[in-house]
Amino acid sequence: MNSRSQPCCGVARFLTILDGPWATLIIRELLNGPLRFTELRKQLEGVSAHTLTHRLKRFEENGIVSRTAYAETPPRVVYELTEKGMELREVLNAMRVWGDSLESAEPEKTVSNSIESCPFSQK
């Protein structure tokens, strides 16, 4: 997309870090608490290991996710949002509010308002 240096616009900065498929959904999952690599894969049906690895690496480099590896066999690696990462909750909440508001317009079917409707706690 743009160039190498950090963009000056906050929106663009956000987009630089949370770019690409699955990025934001990974954050959504981690907002519910730390997860292992495999747990993330299971919850995000369809992510390839490759993409997941890349996203997590970028998140780590940007200080929004921490990675803790336990020297066990089989290995155990736990990913967790940092404070900076936790602050993304507000952004995801805004997305959720907007996304949920679309339902009313679609006549097809009112989406179930089950507890599962959005898989991260609002506060």
Added chain:
Amino acid sequence: MNSRSQPCCGVARFLTILDGPWATLIIRELLNGPLRFTELRKQLEGVSAHTLTHRLKRFEENGIVSRTAYAETPPRVVYELTEKGMELREVLNAMRVWGDSLESAEPEKTVSNSIESCPFSQK
């Protein structure tokens, strides 16, 4: 990514519509008012016509942008956010707040807090 049907999670819905490079930045530009195709291209340095066309088509299909073509020569086509599209301002604001908050951590240089720092008005 996932399947064809609308995702039940608001976050995922948002991401389905605002997916891919430039998508959110296009909205950012349109939050300042209607723009022609060429004006968008000029302001988003680096978008290809191809990508811009595709994004705008998707936005139109999802009712967040309206397209008005004037039968002139050379043609004039104006893109404008619908009410639904305007409501994205809150999401972009949340992104901007988060993105701007990153500066403090980076010791390199305090980013100029010029009027241009984020190219859409906050309210």
Added chain:
DNA sequence: ACCTAATAGTTCATTTTTTGAAGTAATGAT
């Protein structure tokens, strides 16, 4: 001792996207 299972990746070939450059139709101005 041997075999199996499990985790967190990596590697690689295939498919999908994005890019960048070039082309197109229409017509008012020069």
Added chain:
DNA sequence: ATCATTACTTCAAAAAATGAACTATTAGGT
């Protein structure tokens, strides 16, 4: 008649994502 302008479309090349297979390590079962 030629040129310029706009909003695209088309096409080849580059970049990214996917899906499947593979790897190192070692605890546990037989």
